[in-house]
Every structure is written in C-alpha cells, then in structure tokens.
Amino acid sequence: MNTDPNFAAAGGRQGARDLLIEVDDLRTHFFGGAGTIKAVDGVSFSIPRGKTVCVVGESGSGKSITGRSILNQVPRGGRIVSGAIRYRPDPAAASVDLAALDPRGHGMRAIRGAQIGLISQEPMAALSPVHTIGNQM
Numbered sequence: 001m002n003t004d005p006n007f008a009a010a011g012g013r014q015g016a017r018d019l020l021i022e023v024d025d026l027r028t029h030f031f032g033g034a035g036t037i038k039a040v041d042g043v044s045f046s047i048p049r050g051k052t053v054c055v056v057g058e059s060g061s062g063k064s065i066t067g068r069s070i071l072n073q074v075p076r077g078g079r080i081v082s083g084a085i086r087y088r089p090d091p092a093a094a095s096v097d098l099a100a101l102d103p104r105g106h107g108m109r110a111i112r113g114a115q116i117g118l119i120s121q122e123p124m125a126a127l128s129p130v131h132t133i134g135n136q137m
C-alpha cells in the first residue's frame with residue numbers, strides 16, 4: 001500500500017507534485033502532401049522540480065518538436081494529436097495540461113516566454129548579446 005500523502009492527492013501517481021512537467025504519451029504529427037509525418041509518436045518523460053533533464057537523440061528524432069509541443073507552438077502543418085503535457089508550477093495546485101490549451105489563447109500566452117522558454121539552435125534568434133545569460137534566464 002502506498003502511504004505517501006501526496007499519492008492520493010496527486011490522483012494516484014506517486015510524487016506527481018514533485019514533477020514540474022510530465023509528458024505523457026505525446027504524439028505530434030504533421031499532415032501534408034507527402035502523408036503523415038509522425039514527428040513525435042508516443043513520448044513520455046518527466047522533469048522533476050529543480051532538476052535538469054537532457055533529451056538525446058539522432059537528428060530528426062523529434063527533440064525540437066517535443067520542445068515546441070511543450071510550448072504549444074508546433075510549426076505550421078503539425079499539431080499535437082494526443083497525449084498530455086502536465087505542467088505544475090505550484091506543487092500545491094492542480095496541474096494544467098498544456099497540450100489541451102488553445103495555442104493562441106490567453107492561458108498559453110501567459111506561460112510561453114514568461115515561464116517556459118526555448119532557445120533554438122540559432123541562439124542569436126533567442127538570446128540578446130547585450131544581456132548576461134543569467135539575467136535572461
């Protein structure tokens with residue numbers, strides 16, 4: 001039997017309150033003339049609060065599209081087709097499913113950039129050269 005007091009409160013997932021982000025069976029596909037590209041197809045991982053998580057994989061394996069999915073900013077032609085991205089900035093509050101938010105809605109815009117950011121492979125596009133990295137973080 002599980003005696004962790006957080007267990008029941010978190011809906012049965014042990015320690016869910018200690019997880020900042022839980023990506024759960026995420027699928028992000030692109031639909032176009034060439035057929036369906038399953039850029040992300042059943043990805044699950046979590047980011048514990050205060051920890052650093054690295055995702056490693058070969059080119060084209062879906063790392064960037066996973067990141068863009070967390071921001072709910074999938075490039076044109078693609079969309080999150082299923083799965084959940086549970087984001088819990090406040091351990092005492094309920095998580096919000098980023099995948100279920102309107103990409104252009106107020107809720108997502110309040111999180112994107114302000115709470116969750118993405119620095120692309122072209123860092124000059126995301127970072128200012130005249131401010132320290134620490135400040136920008």
Ligand SMILES: Nc1ncnc2c1ncn2[C@@H]1O[C@H](COP(=O)(O)OP(=O)(O)OP(=O)(O)O)[C@@H](O)[C@H]1O
Nearest residue numbers: 030037039058059060061062063064065066075077
């Ligand atoms: N805008 C797009 N339209 C259609 N397919 C795309 C688009 N962007 C990415 N893809 C496809 O999604 C898959 C995953 O791409 P992604 O960019 O996430 O890979 P990656 O792991 O970040 O690669 P890299 O290490 O080269 O940055 C690839 O098959 C890619 O061709």
Ligand SMILES: [Mg+2]
Nearest residue numbers: 063064065121
């Ligand atoms: Mg990439």
